[in-house]
Amino acid sequence: MKPSISILGCGWLGIPLSTTLLKAGYPVKGSTTSPAKLKELTKLGLHPYVIDLHNRKDRNHFLNADILIIAVPHKNIDNFKFLRTQIKNSQINRLIFISSTSVYPNTNGEVTEKSQTLPTPLANIESIFSNISGIQTTIIRFAGLFGGDRKPGLFFRDDSLIKNPDGFINLIHLDDCIQIIKTLIEKNIWNQVFNACADTHPSRREYYTQEMQKEGRKPPVFDNTKASEYKIVSNDKLKKHLNYQFKHPDLTHFIEPK
Incomplete structure (x- = not known):
């Protein structure tokens, strides 16, 4: 029997993740902060819960x-x-925490899971x-998120001045x-920290010019007054440990799946 899974946060990532896990045969519970979304989650096959972390009710x-x-x-x-205390007193024995590569400073070079964080x-x-005793935790540091209704060509307003044009893109x-x-x-891979980022890192100038053109928008305006700061997120550890090949490794030649 497959392990049961609870997903805290059924939004842009949580909803499609939950439907994928349900199709794979996992029993899945999902949470939302909005009572109005309970019916939607139920229709997807989830056992839905309203959970607001500001409200410290029994979970x-x-x-x-x-x-x-x-x-x-x-x-x-x-x-x-407070949630950590509740987890310690629960049935949970494995945990995945979704984090971000924003924890790394701009080094004007490559960052790995061993790099110092901010x-x-x-x-x-x-x-x-x-470090919760008795619970195996894996942390995934996702790069910038795109896909579905999150289109890079719409990340900036028309009047935005895009900083660091000669820096490099980290997206997934x-x-x-x-x-x-x-x-x-x-694969039961626990007690690890992984960076998760596409293989390629085009310049911000190249990438956002291309992506805004895809959306039929006028060319972006870049701030060329300061030297660009950036980081290049390495995904080597993730690909090695998971034997993982990215579905969308090349940002420059990406076409949104239909």
């Missing part, structure tokens, strides 16, 4: 699962500490979940986000 039923995936853009450290709330939240498509999480679960 025993939701946490009655083998694996918890935390996929919420929430930065309140105290609320996460003292940000997100980095602190990672540490809250990385929704399809790869989902497949990476599914692969981690299937």
Whole structure:
């Protein structure tokens, strides 16, 4: 029997992830902060729950699962500490925390999982979940997210001045986000930290000019007054440990699946 999974945060990533896991035979619970979305989650086949981390109610039923995936853009450290206590007292024994490569500073070079992180709330939240006794935790640091209704050619307004034009792009498509999480679960890869980012890193100038043209928009305006700062996120560890090949490795020649 496949392990049961609870997904905290059924939004842009959580909803398609949950449907993928359901199709693969996993029992899945999903949370939303909006009662109006309960019917939508039910229709998808999920066992839905309304959970707002600001509201510290009992979450025993939701946490009655083998694996918890935390996929919420929430930065309140105290609320996460309370959630950690609830997890410790629950059935959960494996945990995936969705983080971001924004924890790394711009180094004007490559960053790996061993690189120093910034003292940000997100980095602190990672540490809250990385050392829970009796629970195996894997942290995935996703690069910038795109896919579906998140189109890079729409990331900026017409009047935006795009900084760091000669820096480099770090992005990952929704399809790869989902497949990476599914692969981690299937292969039982725990107690790890992984960067998840497409293989290619075109310049911001090249990439956003191309993507805005795809959307029929006028060319972007870049800030050329300062030297560009950037980082290039390495995905080598993830590809090696998971034996993973990206569905969308090449950002320059990407075409959105239909």
